[in-house]
Amino acid sequence: METSQVFRIFVNFLWLVFIFSESEARELDSHYVTCGSLVKLLNTRHNVRLHSHDVKYGSGSGQQSVTGVDSADDSNSYWRIRGKPSVICQRGAPIKCGQQIRITHMTTGRNLHSHHFSSPLSNNQEVSAFGESGEGDDLDVWSVQCGGAYWDREDAVRFKHVGTDVFLSVTGEQYGHPIRGQREVHGMHSANHHNYWKAMEGVFIQPSNEPLKHDEL
Numbered sequence: 001m002e003t004s005q006v007f008r009i010f011v012n013f014l015w016l017v018f019i020f021s022e023s024e025a026r027e028l029d030s031h032y033v034t035c036g037s038l039v040k041l042l043n044t045r046h047n048v049r050l051h052s053h054d055v056k057y058g059s060g061s062g063q064q065s066v067t068g069v070d071s072a073d074d075s076n077s078y079w080r081i082r083g084k085p086s087v088i089c090q091r092g093a094p095i096k097c098g099q100q101i102r103i104t105h106m107t108t109g110r111n112l113h114s115h116h117f118s119s120p121l122s123n124n125q126e127v128s129a130f131g132e133s134g135e136g137d138d139l140d141v142w143s144v145q146c147g148g149a150y151w152d153r154e155d156a157v158r159f160k161h162v163g164t165d166v167f168l169s170v171t172g173e174q175y176g177h178p179i180r181g182q183r184e185v186h187g188m189h190s191a192n193h194h195n196y197w198k199a200m201e202g203v204f205i206q207p208s209n210e211p212l213k214h215d216e217l
Contacts, residue, residue: 032153040079045170052105061126067183079105081103101141145159
């Protein structure tokens with residue numbers, strides 16, 4: 001066999017290995033929530049989606065309220081997954097278990113936030129939406145608590161507030177007017193069945209690829 005033929009076979013082999021590895025990587029990434037993804041988050045115990053709107057708390061911090069809603073169709077329940085401040089979160093990169101992230105409300109541009117105020121109904125720790133155009137402070141950072149290497153879209157995970165060590169939770173208390181029927185979302189110090197969340201509807205960003213659409217988007 002001529003040297004040129006051997007070289008072509010070798011190059012073709014390398015190209016096939018590259019294509020296969022790229023395909024495997026895309027298939028791997030498609031199972032995970034990735035940086036830049038836009039998602040709805042379901043509390044698996046109470047079957048409500050994490051929600052916010054331009055309605056302020058009447059007590060506590062007075063910041064934008066965060067609630068849980070039954071409806072799967074409300075556009076105010078979309079949140080973007082982002083890196084913490086001053087740390088690059090590569091667009092489309094799978095979120096690692098233990099990684100610190102920001103969760104930004106799509107409609108208002110405010111970040112999921114917590115601090116040492118009491119929540120209005122249960123007297124747990126208040127969770128609010130804070131900042132402007134995606135920029136707030138260091139109390140906007142949450143750690144993804146899960147069992148494997150990455151945040152798998154099929155698994156329920158916990159979100160632990162880095163600044164105060166509480167878990168994002170729902171225990172079922174319902175608001176009256178003006179957000180009647182919506183559930184209180186708050187922070188709890190104990191890890192339990194009230195603080196499991198699962199990624200549901202949304203757009204899951206892929207690296208160097210078109211967004212992977214899921215359900216309604």
